[in-house]
Amino acid sequence: MRDPMGESRARVTCVVNQKGGVGKTTTAVNLAASVATAEKRTLLIDMDPQGNASSGCGVRAGTRERTIYDVIIGEVSMSEVVVEATVPGLFVAPATQDLVAAELELVDDPKRALKLKEAILSVVDQFDHVFIDCPPSLGLLTVNALAAADAVLVPLQCEYYALEGLTHLMATIDRVKNGMNPSLEVEGVVLTMFDPRNNLAHQVAEEVKKHFFVFESVIPRNVRLSEAPSHGKPIILYDVSSKGAQGYLALARELLLKTERDGKRGAKRKAAAGARA
């Protein structure tokens, strides 16, 4: 096994925003699928008990005997729950409602916030990128994701209260940085469900750019993105020519360029894979 802290280690990105309905799951699923199509081995970890990231990748509820819940409570290893998704190179660690119980079961465990970090260590040299879809809260499941991650990606819907939520989120990120995970970085903000005809959307976008790195690739409001999950498919399999698919493919390219340019971990993996072959 290669050194898990070495250059070939996956880059772990968690998709976080404590507001519901801002496009976290849509971003986690479609960004992970788009990164996988760029020939990066990609793992999507579903940390939301709603399990929407799992079903959005075609992993159905009845087929999930072991899930991320079993991993978090220490019953099984991460590799035992990972399943292949419909997109080549994309793998999913699925979640079900069971995950709700993990918070209660771990309440007396002093290392309760580090469960996901420990679990990821065993697979981190098998992937180029790991994405974590978080629930709409800043509770224990999200803190586990922040503790396990190298970077945070924040989907943001450009509406009036969007910035207010960001202040709370950044305070939580700072707390995790000052304690469990000093190297945690904010990768940037992704504008989701963007409607260019809406003046407020432009104003909010300008305001966010004063405080954060905002990806140039903006995800437009696109009905195909909202239809794809009911078919259990990421948008690139459902309608690759849609504006939504093109948005996520562009975002994946931009993210990969950014991390590779900055020399971030995960970027060297392909060369290593080639050497092994």
Ligand SMILES: Nc1ncnc2c1ncn2[C@@H]1O[C@H](COP(=O)(O)OP(=O)(O)O)[C@@H](O)[C@H]1O
């Ligand atoms: N760019 C988009 N265009 C249209 N609908 C979208 C878009 N992004 C997300 N949606 C829809 O909005 C709803 C909330 O998105 P979701 O990704 O589940 O948010 P979250 O995970 O933050 O709660 C879902 O029904 C989803 O299909």
Ligand SMILES: [Mg+2]
């Ligand atoms: Mg979600």
